[in-house]
Amino acid sequence: MKKYDFKSIEEKWQKKWDEAGSYNVTERADKPKFYCLEMLPYPSGHLHMGHTRNYSIGDAICRFKRMHGYNVLHPIGFDSFGLPAENAALENNSNPKEWTFKNIDTMRGQFRRLGVSYDWNREVITCKPEYYKWNQWFFLKMLEKGIAYRKKGSLNWCDKCNTVLANEQVENGFCWRHNDTPVIQKELVQWYFRYSDFAEELLQGIDTLEEWPERVVTMQRNWIGKSTGSTVKFKIKGSDKNLAIFTTRIDTIFGVTFMTLAPDHPMIDELVTDNTKLAEIKKFANKVREQNAKKAYDEELEKEGMPTGITAINPFDGTEIPVWVGNFVLMDYGTGAVMAVPGHDQRDYEFAVKYGLDIKTVIVPAKGGTQSEEGKAYTEKGVLVNSGQFDGLSSYDAIDAMNKFAEQKGFGGASVDYKLKDWCLSRQRFWGTPIPVIYCDDCGTVPVPEKDLPVLLPDVNISRQEGNPLASIKEFVETACPKCGKKAKRETDTMDTFIDSSWYQLRYCDAKISEAMINRDAVNYWSPVDLYVGGIEHAVGHLMYFRWFYRRLRDLGLLDGDEPVKRLMTQGMVIKDGAKMSKSKGNVVDPNDMINKYGADTTRLFSLFASPPEKDLEWNEAGVEGLYRFAHRVWNTISAHLDIIKDAQMPDAKTELTEAEQQIRRKTHQTIKKVTSDVEERMHFNTAIAAIMELLNEVSGFDSGKNPNAGPVLREALLNMVMMLAIFAPHISEELFSMITGEEFVIDRKWPEWDDKIAAENKLTIVIQINGKLRSQIEINVGEDKDTVLKMARNDEKASSYFEGFEIVKEIYVPNKLVNFVIKQK
RNA sequence: GCCCAGGUGGCGGAACUGGUAGACGCGCUGGACUUAGGAUCCAGUGCCUUUGGCGUGGAGGUUCGAGUCCUCUCCUGGGCACCA
Known part of the structure; x- marks a missing residue:
């Protein structure tokens, strides 16, 4: 008998699959298609057990579908732009490309050793010009449509990454890559995509994601953060300008006793006429900015503010109210201004108490409702009082009536707001897709003409220095204006790498096409992805960009369909020593050791057998x-x-x-x-x-x-x-x-x-319960009728011993399962 | 604070629409084979005061019967967080 020699067996079959091209597929009409995708890996140089789990899941499904007659597309590639490569290159004065491609080679070998069924002909490497060219092309299209734009804003900044971060890259106030580095706010001019304009579309689309896990869907809904309310414009005394506020409780508007603006509200400059006052407000705004940068993520600052000297007029009752600035009002939500109703909002209440501002009651609990506690605002809905013509209405009815009223009078109405912010895509880093824009002193911001794409990233060694290395490469920065031909400068920011991973699955459908971003026919054949397997940590970041991108490509006419992924499988994280397994935490377990010792098959079996895939898995090799x-x-x-x-x-x-x-x-x-x-x-x-x-x-x-x-x-x-x-x-x-x-x-x-x-079994064990307690078992033939079974049960020696001195008041028979006698003392 | 998951042996985990709790594996105990084994095979293994009793975080409830349904509560993990 031959011994089980996994090493030679695994090598043998890997070679045979290769030679036979077993996993290479083409679009074919004679079979149903199945597109199975695992999330694009970053080529860090080593697979870890989280990867092994991911690929073992995907591969099992691929093979299962294949054996069911499907034409299975199972591709792989590398998310190869990004910081680790750049940092490694800076360390050694080298070219990030070398580090990256070396790692890709290593990882290809590991995939091979695991025996994953990839079609390597479709490999996509995002740092290659033939790929990132199309990031640039897409950007230009968005620019044309006005979806890409540039603005100055307050942004998340990580000192270690030396670049801005998207909201999704901030975890508990710290950088996602450096959990010892607090994220600070910086004012910068950056490129954005109008992501939030599509909030409603993304939200509605969620309803069609029937095969997505509930928790992901919930997280996306919360992240979009839709809230329905009203916008109301308040006139400013002594000015023809007005201040708009957003509120979800227009029913409390007769209770407004002041207004609070975000300290950096743009109207402050226009409306505050007193220069000393203005200077004070600016000082205050700076202080708030600093406080916010320093404070812990979940810390709530004490409410603070100052009067601006502006007076606003409540359009509902003509009351004059003072306008304040407050440290708790956020500029990037709603209009950056709130109507303050201290009687019915806890934050306004605290603020009013501190500064001795009026508190007015306009809502009372409906019959049977409970009054609020002492020292707190009554924030529940109820019935309106002290609200003029609206007195006696319920909050719900009042909201409708007041929205209509505001609309008729032309000072506001119902509106919706979203927490979702625009997508900041600029990164002050070298190793990424150059943003294809040129700045000319005469012509302004000029897009690079399509025919000049790709804007190539210089193929050079980089070294530690202040700022982005790309900005110091003269040959890159200095160029001619495409419009007037005069000397001009290139944009030196590169794109967020989330762009790369937002459409790679479409490139797999035809990875070699050079005349277009994607091959429409191939994409329409394979897309959408039938099963997407990846970590739960991408629930809102990547998976929302992914959905947004697909819709934009649809709008460009590049594909049909609205959603990129039919079924989503989010695997739990692999945890070791209480932390997610990742290189930055230094707790990775390399599957190589396990493969060497036990073989790929055992390693795969183990990673699947340990727990169901959606659960987190505490690493234990036992x-x-x-x-x-x-x-x-x-x-x-x-x-x-x-x-x-x-x-x-x-x-x-x-x-x-x-x-x-x-x-x-x-x-x-x-x-x-x-x-x-x-x-x-x-x-x-x-x-x-x-x-x-x-x-x-x-x-x-x-x-x-x-x-x-x-x-x-x-x-x-x-x-x-x-x-x-x-x-x-x-x-x-x-x-x-x-x-x-x-x-x-x-x-x-x-x-x-x-x-x-x-x-089917031909004999069955029937359990006998007395008053619901297991007392005996009998064996019956399948299909035995109820009466016979009950008779057998009653006659069972052990069961019948319980009947003495008792009477049977009820007999329950669950076919093929059990008999339960309910007995009572005689 | 709000919103999601989830609490089952020493461990990872099973249990479809309420119907034998603990499948399968690890570990452990005993045995066989062996010069030897951390190899292999066989048997056992929820707990206890063992003709029985108790057991799915805790307390109630519904039911002939509850890990599963309802109410309250505690704990753990995740997401969001001054969102007007």
Whole structure:
């Protein structure tokens, strides 16, 4: 008997798959398509166990679908722009490209060793000009449509990254890459995409994402943060200007006693006439900015503010109210101004108490409602009082009535607001896609003409210095204005790498096309992605950009459809020592060691068996031996029976089988059924693998010497076992399959089918309960009628011993499951 | 504070629409084989005061019957956070 030598087996089949081009696919009409995608990896140089889990999940599904007759696209590439490469290059005065491509080579090797079924012909590497050219092209299109624009704003800044960060790259107030570096706010002029203009579209689209996990959908909804309310314009006394506020509680507007502006509200400059006052406000604004930068992420600052000297007029009742600035009013939400109703808003209440401003009650609890506590604003909805013509209305009715009123009078009305902000895409870094724009003293901001794309990133060594290395490369910066031909300067900011990962899946459909961003026909064939597998940490960042981009490409006429992903599988994180496994935390476990020791098949089985994929997984290597043993047992069991199963026929209905033989067949068919549904419906690979282990245990207990049809029934059991195992542990399965059948490529076989008749049990254990407590069990034949079962149960020796001195008041029979006698003392 | 998940043996985890709690694996205990084993095989393994009792974070409830449904509560993880 041959020993299970995983090393030679794995190398052998990897080579065979390569030579046969087993995983290379083309668009073909004769098969249904299935596009399975795993999130684009960053080429850090090493896979870690989180990756292994990710790819094992995706690969199992690919192989499963393939065996179900699908034309499966399973591509891979590298998210190869970004900071680690740049930082490594700065360290050694080298070219980030070298570091990147070296790492890509290493990782290709690791993927190969894992035996993942990728079509390498479609590899996409985002730092190559043929890819990032189209980032630039897309940017120009957005510029044309007015979706890309430049503005000055307050931005998240990480001192270690030396660049701005998007909101999604800020975690608990710290940089996502440097969790020891607090993010500060900086005023900068940057490029943006009008992301928030599409908030409603993105929100509505969520309803169509039926096969996305609920938690992701909820996170996206919260991130978009829609709130319905009203906008009301307040006139300014002694000016023809007015101040707009956003509120969700227009019903409290008769309770307004002052107004609060964000300290950096742009109207302050226009409306404050007193220069000393203005200077004071500016000072205050600076102080607030500093405080916000310093404060802990979840710390709430004490409310502070100052009067501006402006007086506003409440359009509902003509009351004159003072306008203040306050440190708690955010400029980038709503209009940056709030109407203050200290009677019915806790923040306004605190502010009013501190500065001795009026507090007015305009809402009282509806009948049966509870009054608020002492020292707190009453923030519940209720019934209006002191509100003129609106008195007596419920808050709900008042909101409608007042919105209408404001609309009629032309000073406001119903409106919606979103928390979602525009997408800042500028990064002050070298290793990224250059933004294709030129600044000319005469012509202003000039887009690079399409024919001049790509704007190439200089292929040079870089070194530590102040600011972005790109800005100091003369040959790059100095150029001619495309319009007037005079000397001009290039934009030196590069694009956020989230751009790269927002459309890569479409490039896989035709990775070689050079005349367009994507191949429309190929994209329409493969898209949308049928299954997207990746980490939960991308729930709002990447996955929202991904959706936004798809819709913009649709608007450009490059593809049909609205959503890029049909079914999303978010795997839990791999945790070690209480932290997510990542290079920056220094707690990565490289799968190489495991592959060396146990082989790729065992490593894959282990990462799937440990827990269901959506759960976080605390790293613990202890169980791996069990899967290694399992692989050996499969090997040894099949080897031991090889002689009798090799030439046997599959069992047929005519042959009389022994009880033990029937049992093997039953278990075989039950296993096929369970594995199929566990994989297809829930992707619970742990229970699917457990079921295969059970089948193996059943076969181990079977004595082939005593059963005349051992050959056929074992062939059925073991061949099907190998075929099911092929989606989890492809190498050993190929080898065993060829040993049994003499043929190659189990991956091209049809997935096993089960027969419910064979899977059905013929004897059943019925549980006997007395008053709901388990007391005994009896065995019955399938299909036994109720009366017979109840009679058997009553006569059961153990059960009947409970009846003495009691009477049976009720008998419950759950078919094929249990009998419950409800008894009472006589 | 608000919104999501989730609490089951020593451990990872099973349990479909309420119906034998603990599948499968790890670990542990005992045995067999062996010069030896951290290899392999066999048996056992929720807890206890063991003709029985108790057990799915805790307290109630619904039900013939609850890990599963309802109410309250505690804990853990994640997301958002002065969002007007």
